[in-house]
Amino acid sequence: MSLNISDIPKKELTKGITGRYVHAENITIGFVNIKKGSIMPAHSHPHEQTTQVISGKLEMTTDGITKILEPEIITIILSNAVHSAVALTNCEVTDTFWPVREDYK
Numbered sequence: 001m002s003l004n005i006s007d008i009p010k011k012e013l014t015k016g017i018t019g020r021y022v023h024a025e026n027i028t029i030g031f032v033n034i035k036k037g038s039i040m041p042a043h044s045h046p047h048e049q050t051t052q053v054i055s056g057k058l059e060m061t062t063d064g065i066t067k068i069l070e071p072e073i074i075t076i077i078l079s080n081a082v083h084s085a086v087a088l089t090n091c092e093v094t095d096t097f098w099p100v101r102e103d104y105k
Contacts, residue, residue: 005031011104014040016087019095021104028104030095034058034087042084047097049077056091060084 008020008031016038019030028047034040034056042061051060052074060069062083069075077083097104 028097028101032093034091040085044082050096054092057088059086
């Protein structure tokens with residue numbers, strides 16, 4: 001199966017953060033746009049997650065440790081880890097979740 005990402009409906013996660021999500025049998029992949037200054041509040045979920053910044057700079061805090069994510073950096077967020085983010089610039093991010101994020105369907 002092949003999809004054009006721009007054909008996938010957008011889902012607003014919070015003000016200034018939208019994603020387009022693809023669901024396979026065991027994973028969900030999100031193509032996320034974040035406007036500069038937007039905040040993803042601290043949260044956790046049972047899913048393992050990877051976050052890769054495609055463009056921009058994203059400040060991410062995971063279990064109390066804050067790092068700046070830029071292109072070519074990928075971070076791994078373990079199941080139930082508390083994490084949050086602030087966009088230092090406009091960002092494009094790819095998130096991958098295991099297992100599938102049913103709540104993003």
